[in-house]
Amino acid sequence: MDIENQKEVPLAAVIGSPIGQSLSPDLHNYWLVKNNLKGYYIPLNVNLKMLEKTINLLPKLGFKGANVTIPHKTNVLSMVDKLTDRATMIGAVNTLHFNSSGQITGDNTDAYGFIENIKQKQPHWDPKKGPALVYGAGGAARAIVWALLHEGVPEVRISNRTKNKAISLSDILGAKVKVIDWTNVDSQLEEVLTLVNTTSLGMIGNARFSPNISKLNSQALVADLVYNPLKTDLLKTAKSMGLKTVDGLGMLLHQGVPGFEKWFGVQPKVTEELEMFLQEKCNVTI
Numbered sequence: 001m002d003i004e005n006q007k008e009v010p011l012a013a014v015i016g017s018p019i020g021q022s023l024s025p026d027l028h029n030y031w032l033v034k035n036n037l038k039g040y041y042i043p044l045n046v047n048l049k050m051l052e053k054t055i056n057l058l059p060k061l062g063f064k065g066a067n068v069t070i071p072h073k074t075n076v077l078s079m080v081d082k083l084t085d086r087a088t089m090i091g092a093v094n095t096l097h098f099n100s101s102g103q104i105t106g107d108n109t110d111a112y113g114f115i116e117n118i119k120q121k122q123p124h125w126d127p128k129k130g131p132a133l134v135y136g137a138g139g140a141a142r143a144i145v146w147a148l149l150h151e152g153v154p155e156v157r158i159s160n161r162t163k164n165k166a167i168s169l170s171d172i173l174g175a176k177v178k179v180i181d182w183t184n185v186d187s188q189l190e191e192v193l194t195l196v197n198t199t200s201l202g203m204i205g206n207a208r209f210s211p212n213i214s215k216l217n218s219q220a221l222v223a224d225l226v227y228n229p230l231k232t233d234l235l236k237t238a239k240s241m242g243l244k245t246v247d248g249l250g251m252l253l254h255q256g257v258p259g260f261e262k263w264f265g266v267q268p269k270v271t272e273e274l275e276m277f278l279q280e281k282c283n284v285t286i
């Protein structure tokens with residue numbers, strides 16, 4: 001589809017509060033230009049009081065859908081007409097689709113983004129080969145644990161500073177999810193073939209995160225959801241040990257693909273050029 005043949009101008013938004021920090025407008029507007037498409041993607045600062053009204057109004061104003069970000073990813077669960085299976089399992093919504101009669105579907109593309117990024121960057125990763133270890137049990141962890149199980153990882157071990165949160169996650173996601181003491185992770189490392197940091201540790205402004213991973217299996221893949229800095233201490237250590245690594249920026253870009261495709265009709269590409277563009281836009285530290 002190109003600009004001359006497009007009859008209507010599709011609209012999409014990202015809804016959150018605050019919203020100025022969101023990279024989504026830069027990402028989607030880059031794809032609109034790259035694909036020579038008409039369309040607009042705008043940031044909307046919406047508080048909880050206005051959230052339901054806004055979501056119901058957008059389809060009437062010509063919006064095809066929206067992304068949902070902090071703090072509304074769980075708030076919108078009860079405000080949509082339908083949830084996809086993965087949004088139900090992950091317990092949060094980050095993408096909305098509106099159909100022509102205004103019906104609202106809530107989806108979650110974080111797990112998809114995480115897996116697609118690994119498949120693009122580390123195509124030989126075989127999730128079925130052995131257990132995974134996930135640090136953290138917050139909102140992002142739930143998507144990652146679900147994604148790993150969905151890809152066939154035989155067992156996911158979660159370790160979180162607040163153990164009760166890890167226990168709740170394991171109760172929700174089933175028997176293949178085991179809880180490991182935050183202080184006893186070392187004993188697990190030899191078997192682990194996928195290791196993921198989903199905590200906010202290591203992010204600029206937060207405490208550093210350099211767990212001792214010297215005993216980690218030499219075939220392991222190490223992924224960090226933190227994308228600023230891009231090369232976290234955890235990833236630097238893993239690289240120096242010769243392990244395969246994946247950073248957090250690629251996940252952020254891939255999670256935008258399904259929404260863009262539904263709203264604007266073209267599957268966009270995640271390229272090195274796009275990654276560099278966004279690194280510069282958001283002053284990501286390398």
Ligand code: NAP
Nearest residue numbers: 136137138139140141161162198199200203225248251252
């Ligand atoms: P969240 O729900 O607030 O969870 C934060 C997690 O970090 C919890 O497990 C928390 O443990 C842990 N944590 C925080 N401070 C800690 C400390 N000092 N010591 C030990 N553990 C600590 O946040 P979230 O939404 O899951 O996001 C987590 C990170 O993932 C953020 O950095 C976010 O930017 C990143 N993220 C990246 C992407 C991407 O596309 N790359 C997508 C989503 C999220 P407690 O339970 O003990 O507090």
